[in-house]
Amino acid sequence: MEHNLEHTIALLERTPATLNALLRDLPEAWTSPNEGENTFSAFDVVGHLIHGERTDWMPRTKRLLESGESVPFDKFDRLAQERDSIGKTLPQLLDEFARLRAENIAALRALNLKADDFSRRGRHQMLGVVTLSQLIATWAAHDLTHLHQISRVMAHQYRDAVGPWTKFLGVMQCNGHSE
Amino acid sequence: MEHNLEHTIALLERTPATLNALLRDLPEAWTSPNEGENTFSAFDVVGHLIHGERTDWMPRTKRLLESGESVPFDKFDRLAQERDSIGKTLPQLLDEFARLRAENIAALRALNLKADDFSRRGRHQMLGVVTLSQLIATWAAHDLTHLHQISRVMAHQYRDAVGPWTKFLGVMQCNGHSE
Numbered sequence: 080m081e082h083n084l085e086h087t088i089a090l091l092e093r094t095p096a097t098l099n100a101l102l103r104d105l106p107e108a109w110t111s112p113n114e115g116e117n118t119f120s121a122f123d124v125v126g127h128l129i130h131g132e133r134t135d136w137m138p139r140t141k142r143l144l145e146s147g148e149s150v151p152f153d154k155f156d157r158l159a160q161e162r163d164s165i166g167k168t169l170p171q172l173l174d175e176f177a178r179l180r181a182e183n184i185a186a187l188r189a190l191n192l193k194a195d196d197f198s199r200r201g202r203h204q205m206l207g208v209v210t211l212s213q214l215i216a217t218w219a220a221h222d223l224t225h226l227h228q229i230s231r232v233m234a235h236q237y238r239d240a241v242g243p244w245t246k247f248l249g250v251m252q253c254n255g256h257s258e
Numbered sequence: 259m260e261h262n263l264e265h266t267i268a269l270l271e272r273t274p275a276t277l278n279a280l281l282r283d284l285p286e287a288w289t290s291p292n293e294g295e296n297t298f299s300a301f302d303v304v305g306h307l308i309h310g311e312r313t314d315w316m317p318r319t320k321r322l323l324e325s326g327e328s329v330p331f332d333k334f335d336r337l338a339q340e341r342d343s344i345g346k347t348l349p350q351l352l353d354e355f356a357r358l359r360a361e362n363i364a365a366l367r368a369l370n371l372k373a374d375d376f377s378r379r380g381r382h383q384m385l386g387v388v389t390l391s392q393l394i395a396t397w398a399a400h401d402l403t404h405l406h407q408i409s410r411v412m413a414h415q416y417r418d419a420v421g422p423w424t425k426f427l428g429v430m431q432c433n434g435h436s437e
Contacts, residue, residue, distance in 0.1 A: 081418070082419040090284070217421075226280075236259050237259070237396075251399075
């Protein structure tokens, strides 16, 4: 389907509660392990989403609206959470994500974007010219890619435990490991 | 990690609330479409999970405990929801899933399984001999495979909308399409 702002916001609004329902007070045996070297745990993902709320989606939206294609977006630090999450608990991160997301959705609504605005263009430092519509759709799809990742990372912890069933479980076959 | 009943139950308990937070009252533009012919929508997945609660996990656990390897599990109907979900709304299915899951977790706890029980063996009609530990671990991993699937099916609806970002989104690359 084409991008639809209300559909996007409906999804963006639900992600904090979804992660809260899935992860809060879940044993660390599920939330701390990752899939191996240089991969994210569920804990890491929540920190990564927080960093996106702070530095990616709304800052890029504002850059695009203010500067168009003339000033590219700032580079996103995919590993910021290794620094920023130190000393924090997962419940603290879930609370922080929920607060930032609510603020950003309010800021997005306050822009009062009109149909014409969605074709406005900005510049991504690697992808080149992108539209506002693509940027905001990606915000929602990025939530889904990390929900997809969290379910895969957690399932990975039971790869041996499920024995022969592993071949019936799509999540054990997934190769969608990029971010 | 090895199978751990309390870890498994912690996950099984959270899935209804997770799906509720993600899907309840979400626009049908997200929950009705699938990934193409013979694939599941988010709506289909919830119906499929309900059928699992009714016919798969606890009935198989009881079969294994009662009959060991001598009587194989009944075959699971992967498409039962096409029949059973007719005329129901997604909120109704979410409620039904939550109720059945709570009943089944209570039934699982009531079995008072001991460490020795988890190595008891049953027979899967295709996989052959399986252990109780593997069966119960798969119950939880099956939740994760369908959370993984739902996030992928929903992201698929924005495949075009995200434009060039599709190559950065792992969920758009996922090939873990089996069940």
